[in-house]
Amino acid sequence: MKGIDCFKAYDVRGRVPEDLNEEIAWRIGRAYAAHVAPATVALGRDVRLSSPALSTALTRGLTDSGVDVVDIGICGTELVYFATFHDGLDGGIMVTASHNPRDHNGMKMVRTGARPISADTGLQDIRRIAESGEFPQAPQQGGVNRRDLTGDYIDHLLGYVDRDALQPLRIVVNAGNGCAGPFVDLLEPHLPFELVKLQHEPDGHFPNGVPNPMLESNRGTTSAAVLESGADLGIAWDGDFDRCFFFDERGAFIEGYYLVGLLALAFLEKLPGERIVHDPRLTWSTIDAVRQAGGEAVQSKSGHAFIKHTMREADAVYGGEMSAHHYFRDFSYADSGMIPWLMVAEIMSRRAAPLSALVADRVARFPTSGEINRRVDDAAQTITRLENEYAGRAEYVERVDGLGVEFPDWRFNVRASNTEPLLRLNVESRADAELMRAMTEDLLEIIGGEPG
Secondary structure (H helix, E strand, O other), X not given: OOOOOOEOOOOEEEEOOOOOOHHHXXXXXXXXXXXXXXXXXXXXXXXXXXXXXXXXXXXXXXXXXXXXXXXXXXXXXXXXXXXXXXXXXXXXXXXXXXXXXXXXXXXXXXXXXXXXXOOOOOHHHHXXXXXXXXXXXXOXXXXXXXXXXXXXXXXXXXXXXXXXHXXXXXEEEEOOOOOHHHHHHHHHHHOOOEEEEEOOXXXXXXXXXXXXXXXXXXXXXXXXXXXXXXXXXXXXXXXXXXXXXXXXXXXXXXXXXXXXXXXXXXXXXXXXOOEEEEOOOOOHHHHHXXXXXXXXXXXXXXXXXXXXXXXXXXXXXXXXXXXXXXXXXXXXOEEOOOHHHHHHHHHHXXXXXXXXXXXXXXXXXXXXXXXXXXXXXXXHHHHHHHHHHHHHHXXXXXXXXXXXXXXXXXXXXXXXXOOOOOEEEEEEEOOOHHHHHHHHHHHHHHHOXXXX
């Protein structure tokens, strides 16, 4: 078979049917089985219109390889992680394209313990096997079992909060017509919250647009609903709800960076001295918060595979990325989009304070540009230009992930995206928003390109 181009750095993703179709899905099932050699694998899918057919073909590829499939149905990616570690399975695959356009689909793969399979840990081997079509002869046909894990999963989520401490907050929840809605409904009877539900029903047509709250243009609906309903908090999810996004009581979007510090403090109050993992794009606020709370901040390269690996090595209780991915040791070091909002609601309840007040000090002390994306002709060359311009007079330069350059009062990180043809820029300063904005403008002038 010709090259299969839907294999990316961390997962499988592409346009259906040009890049990913039932034949390729079957091959991927056979190749995953050949590489991982599992006995039993969890399989879930999102609400995209192409997901049922791709899941059926993937299941056939696995069972043709002698693998037993535990079908957990429509769910979020984290439920595949949960099934894999909770039931002690040999692996898991989620059919999803998360926040990508509606005519795309993909797969996220893990092995035992919900350990991720990425380009560095077997994904390219799976690709080569799928392309070759040379699959081992199976001694027998695998079977398929339907498994409802929702009860155990909901119990696990509720274990992250003290329900007696929760106050009757009014919370806007925007599922974006993705997978989050039904699971919010399952949590609702156990919580004292009044939930204002937006775009709640799963709908693979995505009548309100593909759920991607990372895009500023997609935040207005949640923000407006917070103001209109007088809510204490707003939450929005992407399609497979492995990320959640926060809006304060004024409808203002809160950068994921500041949530990392807030959740880190919540863990360190209960578990002093623990390690907290963070990514290198924006760092000063997290490092400062963790040190103040008596914890140890550990830096990792960006991306879920790297964060999870570093967390396991450090035995970190929590890890967070400014891109709204949050990872938890008790969730087998995997990321969840449900645990963070429950924890934030508990923090708000215990401190009797709005979210705006909980992050105000961090926002003032460490203002940030937020992540700015630019399409450029040559990302590597652009990064070299920035290094030549700034590194020689910097206080500190690192290349953990792209280029990180620090001065006494401001710093920046610029890196090529692992998943899209973009250059990503993040800038922060120490209590000087004007300096941050000025330096951001200078950097963008050198970078050029078009907004991504």
